[in-house]
Amino acid sequence: MAVDQLSAVFGALADPTRRAILARLTRGDATVAELSAPFAVSQPAISRHLKVLEQAGLISRSRRATARLSHLEAEPLRVVVAWLFDYREYWEESYDRLDGLLASLQDNPAD
Amino acid sequence: MAVDQLSAVFGALADPTRRAILARLTRGDATVAELSAPFAVSQPAISRHLKVLEQAGLISRSRRATARLSHLEAEPLRVVVAWLFDYREYWEESYDRLDGLLASLQDNPAD
DNA sequence: TTCTTTTAGAACCAGTTGGTTAAGAATGCC
DNA sequence: GGCATTCTTAACCAACTGGTTCTAAAAGAA
Incomplete structure (x- = not known):
């Protein structure tokens, strides 16, 4: 695993x-299933993906009966x-382009 | 290599x-050396790192004599x-915390 | 043309990643 | 206790990553 957080x-x-x-x-907390x-x-x-996400700090985990x-x-x-x-001076270079990009993603949310 | 851009x-x-x-x-364009x-x-x-960056679109390359x-x-x-x-609703949750984070990075720029 | 400088590619290697199946913990229910 | 349910761990495997050294290519200088 990577040593630094980034x-x-x-x-x-x-x-x-x-x-x-x-x-x-x-959309809310969810079980592994x-x-x-x-x-x-x-x-x-999936359990291993969750472990990677947890070690990166992107998720935390708790128990509910046998589920996690x-x-x-x-x-x-x-x-x-x-x-x-x-x-920011690079990607803000053109607000129009950024706005356009954000708009184009409205109907096509990130995976 | 990953199939999708993200x-x-x-x-x-x-x-x-x-x-x-x-x-x-x-700080400006630079040669491989x-x-x-x-x-x-x-x-x-380093050449291979540059290839990865180029394939991700993060850099472009040109020639100047024998240098690239x-x-x-x-x-x-x-x-x-x-x-x-x-x-954004997640990481904007607390502007104070974000501001604090950005401030703390002022003297300690990202690697 | 020949030589120098600069960079890329090939071949190799060790370690990591992302997947599988099979087995083992952890918790709640009867 | 015994049994289900849910999830994790172990063992394995193929593919990828990031490093190395050695060689080759591309461009300019002599």
Whole structure:
């Protein structure tokens, strides 16, 4: 696993399945079974994705009977925002282009 | 290599050497030799990092005599900003905390 | 053309990643 | 206690990653 937090967070976000899990968690906490359902991979594979997300700080976990609930944590996202902030003069270069990009994603949310 | 752009970009950003290369490029275009100098790795290793960054769209390249110049490209950073935008209600949860984070990074810029 | 400088590619290696199946914990219910 | 349910861990495997060294290519200088 990556030693620094940024590497761990970017590494965790580099996988589409893990990003989809995070997107699902914006709609509320979920069990491993619920998070596994949409994917064509085994449940242990999802458990390992959850472990990667947890080690990156992107989720926290709790128990409810035999189930384990995953909860989205925002702090690593703030760390990414802070990193991007150092490059703002680049990506802010054209607000129009950014606005256009955001608009085009409205009907086509991130995976 | 990752098939989708977000995976490619996050994957490229997951390596500290590659982030350091990007940080260097904010101060201007640079040759492979200039980009290699600060690191304790071989020049071919840096060439491969540059290839990863180029395939993620984070840099473009040109020639100047025998040297090849790398140039920071902003578009993938906008894609990341757009992705984060879907989670803004989470990381915007506390502007104070974000401001604090940004302030704490002022004297300690991202690697 | 020949030589120098700069960078990329090839071949190799160790460690990591993401998947699998099978087995083992942890918790609640009867 | 015994049994279900839910999830994690272990063992394995193929593919990828990031490093190395050695060689080759591209461009300019002599």
